[in-house]
Amino acid sequence: MKKVSIIYGSTTGNTERVAEMIKDNMAECDVTVANVCNVKDDMITSADLVLFGSSTWGYGEIQDDFLGFYESMNSGLLSGKEVAVFGCGDNDGFPDVFCEAVNLITEKASECGAKVIGEGLKVDGDVDDNIAAIEAFAKSLA
Template structure:
């Protein structure tokens, strides 16, 4: 059974909700969902695939809780690991930096030698308006 670790940072609960929807659509996998504040290296080491999730705040910045983790990401842990990224944002109010956190995490994971899967899932606005998109993303990863 494929092991998936989902590590997310969420201020309002939207990114956490996306993480749970992803998990619910990976029934044939062993999935753990963890707030980034509680993430441990073993969660990455033991996983076949790691999903990182963070929303974009301010003017294109990574969500506060995830930022510290982002700054500590290292090659020793991520090299050759399959990684996918998702996040929430607002394309109406911040079109020029929409879901920039997703792009930044993809860049960092790539720099650390991870095998980044896909372009990343960018959830615009209300999570409920994006459920089919989130479900499709999850199913592509299994």
């Protein structure tokens, strides 16, 4: 059984909700979901696949809780690890930096030697308006 760790940073609860929805759609996997504030290295090193989730704030900034983890990401932790990224954003209010956190985390994971799989999931606005995309993303990784 594929072991998956979903690690997220969420301010309003939307990214946390997406993380849980992804888990619910990966029933054939052994999935652990954790707030980035509670992450231990073994949650990454022991997983076959790691999903990182962060909302985008301000003008293209990574969510506050996730930022410290992002800055500490390194090749010792991520080299050779399969990684996928998701996040929430506001395309209407910030179209030129929509879900920039997804782009930044994807780039950093790649720089650390991770094998980024799939295209990052970018959830626009209300999570309920994106259920089909979230389910498809999860099932593509299972």
